[in-house]
Amino acid sequence: MQVLLSGLATGSIYALVAIGFTLVWQAAQTVNFAQGEFVMLPAFFVLAGVSFFGLPLWAALLLGLVASIVVLGILFKKLIVEPILPHGGITLIIATMALGILLKESVKEFYSAEAQPFASLVQSAHVDVLGAVLSLQDLVNLAISLTIVVLLTLFLNRTRTGRCMQATAQNPAVAEILGVNVKRMILYTFIINAALAALASFLITPIYLAKFSNGETLGLIAFIAAIVGGFNQIRGALVGGLLIGVLDNLTAAYVTAEYRAALPLVLLIAIILLRPQGIMGTSEGRTV
Amino acid sequence: MYRALLLSLSTALLMTAGAASAQETVKLGMVAELSGAGAPAGTNWRDGIKIAVEEINAEGGILQKKIELTEYDTQTDPQVSRALVQKAIDGGAYVILGTIYSGSTLVNMLVAQQNSVPQFVGSEAPNIVEKGNPFVFRTSSGAQKGVPALTPYFKDTLKAKKVAVAWVNNEFGKGGRNVFIEEMKNAGIEVIADVPSEQAQTDYAADVAKLKQANPDAVFVYMNQEESARFLIEGKKQSLAMPLVGEVTLTEAKVIELAGGAAEGAIAHVGVTATATDVPGIGAFSKKFEETFKRKPTHDAIKGYVGAWTTKYVTELVGEFDGEAFSEKMHGLCLKVADHPKILLDTCWDDRGEMSRPSFMVQVKNGAPVVIGTVPAN
Amino acid sequence: MTLNRSLLTKIAIAVLLLAAIVAPIGQGNYITYVLTSWLVFSIAAMGLNLTLGYAGQISLAQASFMAIGAYTTALLTLAGWHWVLAMPLGLILCFGVGLLLGYPALRVKGHLLAFVTLAFNTLVFLVLRNEEWLTGGTFGLVGMPRPDFFIFKTMKQLHFYYFTLGITVFASLAMWGIVRSPWGRAFKALRENPVRAESLGVDTRRITLLAFAIGSAYGGLAGALITPLVQFIEPGSFGLAHSLRILLMVVVGGSGFFFGPFLGAGVVILLPEVLRFTEGYYLIIYSALVIVMLVFVPSGLIGLGGRLREKLWPRQQVRGDLVEGAAQK
Numbered sequence A: 001m002q003v004l005l006s007g008l009a010t011g012s013i014y015a016l017v018a019i020g021f022t023l024v025w026q027a028a029q030t031v032n033f034a035q036g037e038f039v040m041l042p043a044f045f046v047l048a049g050v051s052f053f054g055l056p057l058w059a060a061l062l063l064g065l066v067a068s069i070v071v072l073g074i075l076f077k078k079l080i081v082e083p084i085l086p087h088g089g090i091t092l093i094i095a096t097m098a099l100g101i102l103l104k105e106s107v108k109e110f111y112s113a114e115a116q117p118f119a120s121l122v123q124s125a126h127v128d129v130l131g132a133v134l135s136l137q138d139l140v141n142l143a144i145s146l147t148i149v150v151l152l153t154l155f156l157n158r159t160r161t162g163r164c165m166q167a168t169a170q171n172p173a174v175a176e177i178l179g180v181n182v183k184r185m186i187l188y189t190f191i192i193n194a195a196l197a198a199l200a201s202f203l204i205t206p207i208y209l210a211k212f213s214n215g216e217t218l219g220l221i222a223f224i225a226a227i228v229g230g231f232n233q234i235r236g237a238l239v240g241g242l243l244i245g246v247l248d249n250l251t252a253a254y255v256t257a258e259y260r261a262a263l264p265l266v267l268l269i270a271i272i273l274l275r276p277q278g279i280m281g282t283s284e285g286r287t288v
Numbered sequence B: 001m002y003r004a005l006l007l008s009l010s011t012a013l014l015m016t017a018g019a020a021s022a023q024e025t026v027k028l029g030m031v032a033e034l035s036g037a038g039a040p041a042g043t044n045w046r047d048g049i050k051i052a053v054e055e056i057n058a059e060g061g062i063l064q065k066k067i068e069l070t071e072y073d074t075q076t077d078p079q080v081s082r083a084l085v086q087k088a089i090d091g092g093a094y095v096i097l098g099t100i101y102s103g104s105t106l107v108n109m110l111v112a113q114q115n116s117v118p119q120f121v122g123s124e125a126p127n128i129v130e131k132g133n134p135f136v137f138r139t140s141s142g143a144q145k146g147v148p149a150l151t152p153y154f155k156d157t158l159k160a161k162k163v164a165v166a167w168v169n170n171e172f173g174k175g176g177r178n179v180f181i182e183e184m185k186n187a188g189i190e191v192i193a194d195v196p197s198e199q200a201q202t203d204y205a206a207d208v209a210k211l212k213q214a215n216p217d218a219v220f221v222y223m224n225q226e227e228s229a230r231f232l233i234e235g236k237k238q239s240l241a242m243p244l245v246g247e248v249t250l251t252e253a254k255v256i257e258l259a260g261g262a263a264e265g266a267i268a269h270v271g272v273t274a275t276a277t278d279v280p281g282i283g284a285f286s287k288k289f290e291e292t293f294k295r296k297p298t299h300d301a302i303k304g305y306v307g308a309w310t311t312k313y314v315t316e317l318v319g320e321f322d323g324e325a326f327s328e329k330m331h332g333l334c335l336k337v338a339d340h341p342k343i344l345l346d347t348c349w350d351d352r353g354e355m356s357r358p359s360f361m362v363q364v365k366n367g368a369p370v371v372i373g374t375v376p377a378n
Numbered sequence C: 001m002t003l004n005r006s007l008l009t010k011i012a013i014a015v016l017l018l019a020a021i022v023a024p025i026g027q028g029n030y031i032t033y034v035l036t037s038w039l040v041f042s043i044a045a046m047g048l049n050l051t052l053g054y055a056g057q058i059s060l061a062q063a064s065f066m067a068i069g070a071y072t073t074a075l076l077t078l079a080g081w082h083w084v085l086a087m088p089l090g091l092i093l094c095f096g097v098g099l100l101l102g103y104p105a106l107r108v109k110g111h112l113l114a115f116v117t118l119a120f121n122t123l124v125f126l127v128l129r130n131e132e133w134l135t136g137g138t139f140g141l142v143g144m145p146r147p148d149f150f151i152f153k154t155m156k157q158l159h160f161y162y163f164t165l166g167i168t169v170f171a172s173l174a175m176w177g178i179v180r181s182p183w184g185r186a187f188k189a190l191r192e193n194p195v196r197a198e199s200l201g202v203d204t205r206r207i208t209l210l211a212f213a214i215g216s217a218y219g220g221l222a223g224a225l226i227t228p229l230v231q232f233i234e235p236g237s238f239g240l241a242h243s244l245r246i247l248l249m250v251v252v253g254g255s256g257f258f259f260g261p262f263l264g265a266g267v268v269i270l271l272p273e274v275l276r277f278t279e280g281y282y283l284i285i286y287s288a289l290v291i292v293m294l295v296f297v298p299s300g301l302i303g304l305g306g307r308l309r310e311k312l313w314p315r316q317q318v319r320g321d322l323v324e325g326a327a328q329k
Helices: A002-028 A035-052 A057-087 A089-110 A136-158 A160-170 A172-177 A182-208 A212-229 A234-255 A262-274 B002-023 B039-058 B078-090 B102-114 B126-130 B148-157 B171-187 B205-214 B225-237 B253-263 B280-293 B299-318 B323-330 C002-022 C029-054 C062-078 C083-105 C112-130 C157-180 C182-192 C194-199 C204-230 C240-253 C260-274 C276-296 C300-312 C317-328
Strands: A126-129 A132-135 B025-032 B066-073 B095-097 B119-121 B136-138 B162-168 B190-197 B218-222 B244-247 B267-270 B347-349 B359-365 B368-375
Touching: A002 A035, A002 A132, A002 A136, A002 A160, A002 A182, A002 A212, A002 A234, A002 B205, A035 A057, A035 A089, A035 A182, A035 A212, A057 A089, A057 A182, A057 C276, A089 A212, A089 C240, A089 C276, A126 A136, A132 A136, A136 A160, A136 A182, A136 A234, A160 A172, A160 A182, A172 A182, A182 A212, A182 B225, A212 A234, A212 A262, A212 C112, A234 A262, A234 B205, A262 C083, A262 C112, B025 B039, B025 B078, B039 B066, B039 B280, B039 B299, B066 B078, B078 B095, B078 B102, B078 C029, B078 C204, B095 B299, B102 B119, B102 B126, B102 B136, B102 B171, B119 B299, B126 B136, B126 B171, B148 B171, B148 B218, B148 B244, B148 B267, B162 B171, B162 B205, B171 B190, B171 B218, B190 B205, B205 B225, B225 B244, B225 B253, B253 B368, B267 B368, B280 B299, B299 B323, C002 C157, C029 C062, C029 C157, C029 C182, C029 C204, C029 C240, C029 C260, C062 C083, C062 C112, C062 C204, C062 C240, C083 C112, C083 C204, C112 C240, C157 C182, C157 C204, C182 C194, C182 C204, C240 C260, C240 C276, C240 C300, C260 C276, C260 C300, C276 C300
Parallel strands: B025 B066, B025 B095, B095 B119, B119 B136, B162 B190, B162 B218, B218 B244, B244 B267
Antiparallel strands: A126 A132, B267 B359, B359 B368
């Protein structure tokens, strides 16, 4: 039980990050290999806010959110995605890999190579659930991810802007003809991705500790979660994230701890072989 | 390409110039993990050496020659470290100080051996002194000495009948874990859970749940700093009640800072600790280090410091700068604090380069490590 | 004019080769070591260039193919085999694994090969680390002998450099043959216009798969050279980060250009030496430069050179294309 619930809590974080992946995939048809670093960075914005500007935690968090949206959302889109996308998807993918290195090394050199403690948003109380111990943080994480998925789905399906974004994702050319401001919609997507990354960052760093290399594993797992769940579906990312979180913990506890990291990878390869569109995904129309 | 050629040419010129001025100085090559994952250890190692070099030069140097210390950053990459040890030796280094990560040391010690250059390392993996390399010397006891020092603690103090081991699956963790299992077998203590975890693992829920279920009398925790901290946090969350005992890392200042209250009560055996300020040499060193660098020294800093001072002491015992004679002298050598105060604690090296000296048991109390006992040299 | 150009290319290659022969003479062991690792990574990058530059697929497993080559060679040479016998086995293994891995991944359009190779790289790392009975686990393998060829012994750094240089030249010639063969031209057609290539009867999937498998075998060759060069291998040296590093070499040098990998590997291996004064900032500068380069010159440094040359000595691009097209028919 402990293992299962802890897995769900961890999985919910993977899901948050994976959702960002799916969004960027839909908007720009590219894979953001720096997604893990996108989650690592906001925590350092907050730390910098607290230690250099002496801000209280809430203000620093706000600063972190705004800085993330500006840097990881707007600047990322304007300075990297927009100019490189015309050169082709592969070039952009490689650029995001370079960006990942850039962010990681910058944090290491300008902040610190050592892990840093990070203040938690919620009290460090523990709750007993069916004989398992969960921290309040775990429950909050789970609740927030579920809420985000529901809200995001509602936003995309029920609001005008949301539907315009979906139209853009499905067929930018047609959307443009129908009078959708495609550029703006894509920008929104990147901003939402940045905000989600910042949120995930604030939620996990109290447990994971702030370290420049945090993005490496997290990015990889979120990325696998997105593919496993289905690259073009938000609920797919949620399912993928939770599934990997739980399976990872179950493997470590009952099968083999030495190969626990192999499980998501094997799952990934199996999914690609058997059901390339993912568990929840619908097969995509071919764009040439 | 051309530029690289020019650069290497000028390096070659500098090297000749260096050889000419070798009359006045002696070169030490400090090769350490100044960036990358090993940076925290490497920078402390470097700063400990810096203090030692300053002190030695203030006393007139080694055999009246001032030390010229050159720094090389391995980026915590074994292959780079090998190249840099070669570079340091090409540059005329008399002794190599470093590296700390065992994975790196295992690679680069071959180069020092091929060139007959003595090398002081901060690594603790057992196999380093088992390769028959006569030029490698430890600055702290290897895991195969450190971990057995814990055996009496498990057996007599904790009176444990069944124990568990939680370890990080890299060359550091695996080495310690193997020694521990062997030791427990010899002591007649049963190991009922063997829990490996990944380097940089973030989620320890499954690991701790497994340990809790096995319910041993004590857990031996053998991980790097952040992993230790995350493990302690998760352990507190699931209220893991038995004593958590580690080797060196578990009670380090960084772990306590990261784990906060969760580190309370953790116990570790440490080869040498800056908190042992009762030892006069260590107290003086800690004070000087804090004044110079505005932070507390770690055991890596002390290791570097001891390595540099040993270079001076042993060279002066030999009476000349001769790498082979130096190594010969080191084997089976004991340096006493009474004659060589900066060695900090009475220290001996055996014929393989392994070192032994008294060590300490430390426990975290009120957010700070406190010495709770001394372990004689073994 | 065509004759002049090919003559010029030949002279340029001869000069470069001469420079490569002279470069390490009189240098310390360290510089020779750096030059040797430049050659080794050039081979790995050359293989990836076939996959990325010619076949247009991202592979994130080049480091794990190096691992397969390195471990195969290491285990066999430790068992007393000669390097010359051990190395081909590593290559064949890499080629086979490449086929097995690429076959399902290339079935589906998109970047699936990137994902599969990404997972594969980490899986290889885990196996190397966990199967201690075979691979030495995290402690790695140590003490692999360097090959002797009768009187030519490669134990000395300089000798080993020439040995590696010989292998590199040989590998380059083989690659040159592949790219120039009719079959290699199919790659080019594929890269320039996959739809047209397909409609002309080129079996894109088979070609891409073969490109990936051959590229992987080149990774294996580089690994087979790493083993005697470093004489120590451990799983950590073949992680995902190293695959990324090789990928960036190809991109920086200019993917799809024959000499791109040499330039790219040179930049990545030698740049830290040149930028030593920047200390830890080297990787920041490097990655930032890569991004800037991708924005302005996505074709890499060789592409940059080409652009400059066109600015200085403009040629009639259209006619050149026509001529080449005619020759192809």
